[in-house]
Amino acid sequence: GENVEQHPSTLSVQEGDSAVIKCTYSDSASNYFPWYKQELGKRPQLIIDIRSNVGEKKDQRIAVTLNKTAKHFSLHITETQPEDSAVYFCAASNTGNQFYFGTGTSLTVIP
Amino acid sequence: SAVISQKPSRDICQRGTSLTIQCQVDSQVTMMFWYRQQPGQSLTLIATANQGSEATYESGFVIDKFPISRPNLTFSTLTVSNMSPEDSSIYLCSVSPPGRDGYTFGSGTRLTVV
Numbered sequence: 001g002e003n004v005e006q007h008p009s010t011l012s013v014q015e016g017d018s019a020v021i022k023c024t025y026s027d028s029a030s031n032y033f034p035w036y037k038q039e040l041g042k043r044p045q046l047i048i049d050i051r052s053n054v055g056e057k058k059d060q061r062i063a064v065t066l067n068k069t070a071k072h073f074s075l076h077i078t079e080t081q082p083e084d085s086a087v088y089f090c091a092a093s094n095t096g097n098q099f100y101f102g103t104g105t106s107l108t109v110i111p
Numbered sequence: 112s113a114v115i116s117q118k119p120s121r122d123i124c125q126r127g128t129s130l131t132i133q134c135q136v137d138s139q140v141t142m143m144f145w146y147r148q149q150p151g152q153s154l155t156l157i158a159t160a161n162q163g164s165e166a167t168y169e170s171g172f173v174i175d176k177f178p179i180s181r182p183n184l185t186f187s188t189l190t191v192s193n194m195s196p197e198d199s200s201i202y203l204c205s206v207s208p209p210g211r212d213g214y215t216f217g218s219g220t221r222l223t224v225v
Contacts, residue, residue: 043216043218103153
């Protein structure tokens with residue numbers, strides 16, 4: 001089955017700086033890669049996603065890049081704000097239904 | 112996007128008992144998914160619930176421990192049976208709504224077994 005690794009497990013940045021979270025996956029058949037943000041005590045929420053036919057996708061301060069050859073994808077958050085503090089999970093899927101999640105990154109943005 | 116109602120939101124249970132968690136979706140979906148999230152950990156897929164057939168369980172999860180029902184296209188239940196403190200966790204249901212990528216999650220059930 002699919003195995004998704006995520007790094008770093010914790011990340012602290014100063015407000016206004018950028019944050020980068022990286023994931024690797026094992027199943028070359030995976031073709032859909034969403035990112036979820038989970039605030040304390042709340043459910044995970046989809047923030048951005050990318051399909052395997054695209055190398056990069058951007059939505060305001062958030063971007064995701066995908067390297068299919070190397071089987072890794074990354075989340076980039078620019079101009080970080082305190083409300084970006086949360087746990088972020090990457091995931092991979094080859095069916096569009098079953099998702100396998102990374103281990104999570106706890107991001108703290110220091111005002 | 113789909114709206115999922117999950118209940119109970121939390122419960123404290125005695126070891127050896129069972130708890131049934133319910134998820135109701137406001138639209139018809141083919142598959143519903145049950146996840147476990149242990150404190151400070153990632154989300155682990157327990158099983159996929161299909162309407163009209165037995166659920167498909169991931170490695171490490173068995174039907175006797177986590178029986179699942181899926182009586183129609185908008186509802187599913189997960190039962191945590193013969194509970195032990197190791198079952199203390201957050202349980203989440205999720206769906207992949209038609210025409211929309213990604214999951215929508217229920218609000219989760221925080222289970223504590225004492």
